[in-house]
Amino acid sequence: MTKRVLLIVSGGIAAYKALELVRLLRRRGIAVRAVLTESAKQFVTPLSLGVLTEDHVYGDMFDLKEEREIGHIQLSRQADLVVVAPATANILARMANGIADDLATTLLLATDKPVLAVPAMNVRMWHHRATQRNLETLRGDGVHIMEPASGAMACGEYGKGRLPEPEEIVVEIERLLALPLPVDPLMGQPDFEGDTLPLDGKHILVTAGPTHEPIDPVRYIANRSSGKQGFAIAAAAARAGARVTLVAGPVQLPTPAGVDRVDVETAREMLAAVEAALPADAAIMVAAVADWRAADTADQKIKKDGSGQPAPLALTENPDILATLGHHAQRPRLLIGFAAETQAVADHALAKLAKKGADWIVANDVSGDVMGGDSNTVQIVSxxxxxxxxxxxxHQVANALIQKVADALSAQPD
Incomplete structure (x- = not known):
């Protein structure tokens, strides 16, 4: 049976991300009906949302035609879940105080369905005592609150308050809807809800994201990585009952539920955190660790001298974290590496498998839009x-991989 989401878009700069959220939900077979507040219409048009939802977009409390045919009471209760994204400080305050002065807040006051609020606002607004007091009230009322992300903001400030990425919001929506994750039938159904959790009692170690190797205070060497695949794997392992340690490079992603997160910046910091997390039953090394670092890091910004010649930059090789674990005294029972390739994907993965001492290499072709995207095509080389x-x-790759990890660990003697 098709699940239905009533999406309320309030008036923040992040409102434009509602279009991508609708697109992703529709791709997952979830029907979406949208409501725009008056201020949201300054950022997103009813036409654009209507095209994506393939439905009328609502916003006027006193549209008699809408009241006659739908009615705000029916509209508030025909969905399986009400989602407010972005949820500004203003709408959160009105929700917390039971104010119903437009269609959106009237629907929220009238609904008998679960409500998910996804806040997005300036960092100072987020930390203001009034906002935090309103959030506490809403949680007490049973509203699900998704933590905002940290990062640069449109106003020029930096901190907590960014709208989470649409892919992250979709995962939370699917959890609240209790939908099984849509996995290809050939891959089975790696959904870990229920009494039996295949990784219960196991410790899974995951690395994710890039590393940043400083050249001077403002420049660094890095590999491209959004961290999305590693974070999805950590989340899947936690849902499967594992104790999960996630060692994350510099990324702006929320910590998955039930996951212990360790933030690092450089390859050497990541290696130290990985070794400190041992022993582990399985280690899944997803991070895109920079291969090299500057031999000497400058204390001050390196300035151009006007000669037209680049400043000399001596590089030294970073530690190989996967290979280190492959020959470690506390080597995990199952060691999995990732290989991002642009050509001869399987051949390079096979060579890496032998060289690193890993059990599996998850090889993916990154010549397209994998970096930063929400999909992936992988080969498991063993x-x-x-x-x-x-x-x-x-997230499908993550669940299928964790199911494979659980099967492999259960087949091994403890």
Whole structure:
């Protein structure tokens, strides 16, 4: 049966992300009906939302036609979940105090369905005592609150208050809707809800994101990585009952529920955090660790001298975290590496498998839009051969991989 979401878009700069959120929900087979506040219409047009939802977009409390055919009471109760994204400080305050002065807040006061609020606002507004007091009230009222992300803001400030990425919001929506994750039938159904959790009692170590290797106070060397795949794997492992340690490079992603997160910046810091987390039953090394770092880091910004010649930059090799674990005294029972390749994907992965001492290499072709995108196509390379998986969303890859990890660990003696 098709699940239905009533999406309320309030008037913040992040409102434009509602379009991508609708697109992702529709791709997952979830029906979306949208409501725009008056201020939201300054950022997103009813036409654009209507095209994506393939439905009328609501906003006028006193549209008699809407009241006759739908009615705000019916509209508030025909959905399985009401989502407010972005939820500004203003609408959160009105929700917390039971104010119903427009269609959006009237729907929220009239609904008998679960409500998810996804805040997005200036960092100072987020930390203001009034906002935090309103959030506490809403949580007490049973409203689900998704933590905002940290990062640069449109106003020029930096901190907590950014709207989480649409992919992250979709995962939370799916959890609240209790929908099984949409996995290709060939991959089975890696949904870990229920009494039996396949990784219960296991410790899973995951690395994710890039590392930043400083050249001077304002420049660094890095590999491209959004961290989305690693974070999805950590989340899937936690849902499967594992104790999860996530060692994360510099990314702006919310910590998955039930996951212990350690933030690092450089490859050497990541290696130290990984070794400190041992022993582990399985280690899944997803991070895009920079291969090199500056041999000498400048204390001050390196300035151009006007000669037209680049400043000399001596590089030294970073530690190989996967290879270190492959030959470690506390080597995990199952060691999995990732290989981002642009050509001869399987061949490079096979070479890496032998060189690093890993059990599996998850190889993916990053020549397209994998970096930063929400889908991936991987091959699992092991001594037993190559298992080619169809294109999937990253959370699907994560769930299928964790199911495979659980099967492998259960087949091994403790």
């Amino acid at each position: 001594a037993a051969g190559i298992d080619r998986w169809p294109p999937m969303f990253k």
